[in-house]
Amino acid sequence: MALRMMVYGGLLYQDLIKRGEVLADGRLPPVLPIVLYNGSQRWSAVTDVFDLIPPVPGLVEQFKPRLKYLLIDENAWTDSELASLKNLVAAVFRIEHPASPDAIVGLLSLLHEWLAERPDLRRMFALWIRATLMRKAEYRIVLPQIDDLQELNVMLAERLEEWAQAYKAEGKAEGKAEGKAEGKAEGKAEGEALALQKLLKRRFGAVSAEVLAKISAASLEQIDAWLDQVLDARSLDDIFGPTTA
Numbered sequence: 084m085a086l087r088m089m090v091y092g093g094l095l096y097q098d099l100i101k102r103g104e105v106l107a108d109g110r111l112p113p114v115l116p117i118v119l120y121n122g123s124q125r126w127s128a129v130t131d132v133f134d135l136i137p138p139v140p141g142l143v144e145q146f147k148p149r150l151k152y153l154l155i156d157e158n159a160w161t162d163s164e165l166a167s168l169k170n171l172v173a174a175v176f177r178i179e180h181p182a183s184p185d186a187i188v189g190l191l192s193l194l195h196e197w198l199a200e201r202p203d204l205r206r207m208f209a210l211w212i213r214a215t216l217m218r219k220a221e222y223r224i225v226l227p228q229i230d231d232l233q234e235l236n237v238m239l240a241e242r243l244e245e246w247a248q249a250y251k252a253e254g255k256a257e258g259k260a261e262g263k264a265e266g267k268a269e270g271k272a273e274g275e276a277l278a279l280q281k282l283l284k285r286r287f288g289a290v291s292a293e294v295l296a297k298i299s300a301a302s303l304e305q306i307d308a309w310l311d312q313v314l315d316a317r318s319l320d321d322i323f324g325p326t327t328a
Contacts, residue, residue, distance in 0.1 A: 084118060084128050084152070085128065085129055085130060085131055085134070085135055085151075085152065085226045086115045086132055086135060087149065088118065088132075088150060089143075089148065089150040092116055092150060095114060095269035096111050096114070099112070099225035103265065110124065114128050116150070117153045117194060118130075118152050118153070118154050118155065119157075120154065120156045120157065120158075121157040121176075121179060121180075122158070122321075123158070123317060123319075124158075124318065125156065125158055125159070125316075126154060126156045126159075127141065130151055130152055130153075130154050131149060131150065131151040131152075132148055132149065132150045132151075133148065133149045133151075136148075139224055157176045157179070157180065160176065162177060162186075165177050171194075171197070171204075174190055174197075175187075177190055178190055178212060178215060179215065187212075187216070187239060188236060188239050188321075191197060191212070191239065192234035192236060193233055194208055194232055195232045195233050195236060198232070199216065205214070205231070205232045206230045206231070208232060209230050209231055209232045209234075209235050212232075212235060213235060218244075272306065275306045275310065276298050276299065277303070278307055278310065279298055279310050279313070280295065280298060282310065282313045283313065283319070283322075286313055287319055290319070294319060296325055298324055309322055309323070
C-alpha cells in the first residue's frame with residue numbers, strides 16, 4: 084500500500100501541474116495521504132515506502148524514497164473508545180460495525196443532535212445510513228427513500244430489532260428444515276449445524292474447511308451458542324477465534 088500511495092500522490096501532483104492548480108510561487112500544495120481500513124484483520128503493512136527497501140550501505144541510504152501515509156484502522160478502536168471521541172468519523176465507524184441494532188438507533192439520535200445546524204449533512208448521513216443498512220445481510224431491510232435523520236431514526240426504532248430477530252429466526256428455521264430433509268437420522272444436532280452454516284454463508288460468504296470441521300465436531304450446546312453470536316459478530320474470528328484459513 085505504501086508504494087501504491089506514492090504512485091497515487093505522484094499522479095495527483097502531475098494532474099495538478101497539468102491543470103495549473105499549483106501555489107502562487109509555482110510550488111505544489113501539501114497533500115495528506117490517508118488509508119481508511121475497515122477489514123476484519125488488523126492492518127500489518129508498513130506505512131512508509133522507506134521501510135519497503137532494505138538498508139543500503141554508504142551514500143545511497145540517504146536517497147531512499149520516503150512517503151508515509153496516515154492509517155486509520157477501524158479495528159484499532161473499541162466501541163467504548165469511539166463513543167468517547169464524540170465526532171462524526173467515530174460515529175461512521177460505529178454505524179458500520181454496530182454492537183447491536185439498538186446501538187444504531189442511539190447513534191442516529193446523536194447525529195441528529197450534533198448536526199442540528201447542518202441540514203445538508205443530516206441529509207447526507209440519512210442517505211448513507213439507509214444504503215448501509217440495506218446492504219447488511221443480517222437485517223434484510225427494505226426502506227423507503229428517506230433523507231431525514233429524525234424520520235429514519237423513528238422508523239428504525241420501531242422495526243430494526245424486530246427485523247434482526249426475524250432474520251435470525253428465519254435462518255435457524257430454514258437450516259433446521261433443510262437438515263431434517265437431508266437426513267432425519269442424524270437428529271437435531273445436524274439440523275442446527277446446517278442452520279449455522281447457512282447463516283455464516285449469508286453473513287460472511289464462503290466458509291473455510293477449518294470452520295466447517297469445527298462445526299461438524301461441536302456439541303449441540305456449542306452450536307447453539309455460535310448461532311446466538313452470528314448476528315452481532317463482525318467476522319468469523321469473532322465466533323470461532325483465529326483460524327488458519
